[in-house]
Amino acid sequence: MGPVAAILPCGTRLHLQHGPIDLIIGADGNRARAFEAARARFDTILQELVDELQTLRAPMTPDAPEPSGRVARRMDRATRSHAASFVTRMAAVAGAVADEVLDVMTQATPLRRAYVNNGGDIAIHLTGDETFSMAMRDLGGRDLGRIALHASDGIKGLATSGLGGRSLSLGIADSVTVLARNAAAADVAATFIANAVDLPGHPAIRRVAANELRDDSDLGSRPVVTHCGDLTENEVWRAVQNGHKVAQDMYKTNTIRAAHLTLRGQSCQAGGRDMVAPNRTEIAEHA
DSSP states (O other): OOOEEEEOTTSSEEEEEETTEEEEEEEEESHHHHHHHHHHHHHHHHHHHHHTHHHHHSBOOTTOOOOSSHHHHHHHHHHHTTTTSOOBGGGGHHHHHHHHHHHHHHHHSOEEEEEEEETTEEEEEEOTTOEEEEEEEOTTOOEEEEEEEEGGGOOOEEEEEOTTSSSOOSSOOSEEEEEESSHHHHHHHHHHHHHHSOOTTOTTEEEEEHHHHOTTOTTTTOEEEEEEOOOOHHHHHHHHHHHHHHHHHHHHTTSOSEEEEEETTEEEEEEOTTTEEEOTTTOOOOO
16 A cells, blocks of 8 residues: 555644554644645655665664665664664664655745654754643653753754664663654664663563564564563662663763653653653652
8 A cells, every 4th residue: 555644633734654654744834835745755755765675774884885865864874873883774764754754844835833753753843932842651651741842942853762662672661752953863862772771681571582573673683672570679770770871971972962761660861951841750860
């Protein structure tokens, strides 16, 4: 089946779906023209990615040649700075698709405010006094706090990763939400931080080779988490701090603007204290 497009019942949002790509799009301004541009660009995105899939699933190296497609090049730029560790360009695919669709919308017509939500990886466009806000929730629906962005913040991307999400995870985080310069950069960073929320070798954590769960996984035989059993409060905090260290390093190098990490009711944050408001009944703040 080819791409499917539909205006949602609210009348103000566009739904685009093709294979694994599922977008919810909003725009304030010339909405009809913005949505037309989004639909036209979306028609070819999946095939462009399929055409270079072998390259996109290969481990990134500092000297790897740049791919051809526009979305693929966004994925390349987002992951290249992380090439010292194992990463493939697929770590940025959801965010890069969102960035690409938002970009063609804002090029087609001036918009006051717009967003492209690709399964929780969100590209954001704000001008003037416009704002963007959203609630953070874990997989069980627990309220983790609020994110409030203004145009002056210069943040154009948000992504969330964790165990039980759409992608396989090397870590045990319930949720890691990242704010960054674009959605592709946030997507990669959220993956790395969520992978670092972990207790390597812990007997309560079950792992299996990624390619045993999905034979086409770009993670190959790397062990991904399939279950996390009981942990003590101290173990939970150690796992969160392992991720927090990675988030802090990314914040200090301006790779991200903020990150909020949660595991089993314990949370911490790197950067962005004025943009992310945790639910104080859930967060455990430690210096």
